[in-house]
Amino acid sequence: MKKIINHPDGVVEEMIDGIVLAAPNRLKRIEGTTALARKETPIQNKVALISGGGSGHEPAHAGYIGNGMLDAAVLGEVFTSPSVDQVYAAIKAVHSGYGVCLIVKNYTGDVMNFEMAAELATIEGIEVELVIVKDDVAVEDSTFTTGRRGIAGTVFVHKIAGAKAEQGGTLQEVKAIATKTVKHIRSMGVAISPCTIPAAGEPNFLLAETEMEVGIGIHGEPGIARQELGTAKSIAKQLLEPVLVDLNMEKGTEVVVMINGMGSTPQMELYILFKEVHQLLETAGMILHDSFVGEYMTSLEMGGASVTILQLDDELKALLASKSEAPGFFVQS
């Protein structure tokens, strides 16, 4: 294992310190926890938006904290859900009495812990709603999941629900728009090389020199097929087609695409993949409204990429375009 670290057991703690030290005017650690929050929380008369999950997916989720997106992110150990206590502490620290919306990727551990924390908070009289993201069309059940997995499309849920909350939307309105966004996103990914969890010290799966794993999860969970490495053109087709079939949109529908790098894939390859996806969307008669190409939901140094499509309507389009100061997803006003 080759990593620029001090000790495998300290990576998340030290990363959190680093993130706060790099943005001391913007971020704070919620005392005694592994949760990060906007410095100005709790923010009055605003629904507090909280996400989180295992670490190793940076910039998810701490990079999405900021005006226009999340209030806080609760960080677990690498690829491991944060505990109930951590999530509960974050809810208590950032709520202002206007309600809390939790955005959770669909993994059994995350869903269980965020739900239990929500229950504890509800008992204390804090209004909490929870929205589960399950955008990955590759598999129905998986290593850590019942139903579909939540992957890179989650970032669009942060952005759109974050905009609604910033505009003063009520808890039910924020929940409704987050739920609607979940219904409008689909994703699928491919891996060409594995990653190594620091505490494990060994790669989380193995691929032969010319193999790729189609439908990979963001923790290296098996996909739907292990195949000979294809061209960018063939990979684009393999990832986009199931997404389009599942969304079943009419021709002329406006969409947004995200090409997400898994960690070690150069931007060069992401743009080549994007060019192919762009061509396929045109052929399918879709109207490309906007594009995001970069690293949004990584898996440490895994090699590979995912394709996400967000089906737009006027409401989603306006919320997506509103200002965001979160460093992982800047939108200038």
Next chain:
Amino acid sequence: MKKIINHPDGVVEEMIDGIVLAAPNRLKRIEGTTALARKETPIQNKVALISGGGSGHEPAHAGYIGNGMLDAAVLGEVFTSPSVDQVYAAIKAVHSGYGVCLIVKNYTGDVMNFEMAAELATIEGIEVELVIVKDDVAVEDSTFTTGRRGIAGTVFVHKIAGAKAEQGGTLQEVKAIATKTVKHIRSMGVAISPCTIPAAGEPNFLLAETEMEVGIGIHGEPGIARQELGTAKSIAKQLLEPVLVDLNMEKGTEVVVMINGMGSTPQMELYILFKEVHQLLETAGMILHDSFVGEYMTSLEMGGASVTILQLDDELKALLASKSEAPGFFVQS
């Protein structure tokens, strides 16, 4: 070689297509070239700022095109200077009669081709100045360089000279501030794993399972020592100390730090390295004004990182803080 591409020979062309297709309202390709420019160029009454160099360093340099930074970037093949013709065509396409400033990293091929293009443009009556960046303190001469190499610190030159140009600075003023910035930046990098140029098909150097190369260049050029992989703490010290010695600043000097990922290094590791650099700067009595942690000047999928220090004064601080709409270095106004 495992890459998401179609053919090794087409990677730069296809990447350029992808970059333009992803931002059609913001960018254009300068016809018949591998240069990208802001859609609205030539911009009247503004010095045109152009950079470029070999591809494979994304987001450098196309990601730094935008209001507040570059007008254009001229892209060569992977790790190869663009030709004189390409640079010359870019100068002619984006100049508005207010002068052109070229920002060039110190590599023999780049310097020669940008200088010749500048001469050709001058003969045509276009005022052109050229500023060479050489921030890498690791080695004096190197595989492709006489003198010091230009690496990640170049991004600060783009930002600061870009701000001056946007404010209406004259060509001599833009050149002066770029030259001053070059004098105020120092960098040094380390690699823990190599990268593969698509057309070569083989890694550009080899490291044993526990080795790292200290003082690596952004094309994999040898550094100053091949050593046993150290901790983040020891690596921070090895990279920062020569930088601080060379800058020779008084205690209490305000500085900006950039921790730059070489390609496959997770943000987690960059923040851990940043934490150590932060500690060392504090011990050295420096005042950390701002921090940038992420991928700014990559080497395809090389593993490793570089540390850059920018020594501030009031003028540099103000220009660094002004608005930038370049996606690789957003600054909100």
